[in-house]
Amino acid sequence: MPDARPSLYERVGGEKAIAALMDAFYDRVFADPELRPFFEGVSLDRLRRMQREFFAAALGGPLAYSGRGLGEVHYGRGIRPRHLRRFLDHLFETLTGREVGEEDAYEVLSRIHTYADEITGTTTVDG
Numbered sequence: 314m315p316d317a318r319p320s321l322y323e324r325v326g327g328e329k330a331i332a333a334l335m336d337a338f339y340d341r342v343f344a345d346p347e348l349r350p351f352f353e354g355v356s357l358d359r360l361r362r363m364q365r366e367f368f369a370a371a372l373g374g375p376l377a378y379s380g381r382g383l384g385e386v387h388y389g390r391g392i393r394p395r396h397l398r399r400f401l402d403h404l405f406e407t408l409t410g411r412e413v414g415e416e417d418a419y420e421v422l423s424r425i426h427t428y429a430d431e432i433t434g435t436t437t438v439d440g
Contacts (some may be wrong), residue, residue: 318384321424322374325408328365331374335364348399351390352416371424383431392433401425 314379325331339361342348352360369376401422408418429435 318374320373320418321420322369322372325372325413328369328374328376330411331368331372332365332426334411334413335361335368337411338404339364339409341403341407342400345399345403348396348403351392351396368421368425378387383428383436387432388434394429394433394435396430397426397433 317416322331325334339357343352344364362382363378367380373423404425405418405422408414408421413421
């Protein structure tokens, strides 16, 4: 029996809501003195566009992520698990502050956290 429940992408409000969420979220991230240095020299327009694509795709939306692999993008930036936790805390606060239900907000975090090893560079490749 097919799942009649809307996708997480739809539950958070679709493309326009994700665009607004990403803008509000990155305003928080850029204001964080511990996270801001990771974005020095980064094109903010490109970052916001790529993040909208990434989040839309990660949440089951119709957009495909066209950016480079997360391991490649984050390689050598010195991002540690504590930085990712701060990042995800800001994301959770943004989501719940924009009236995304707590259950859906935790599901968003769970989906983004599946990329933690790639973002923090703790993956190992055998072979």
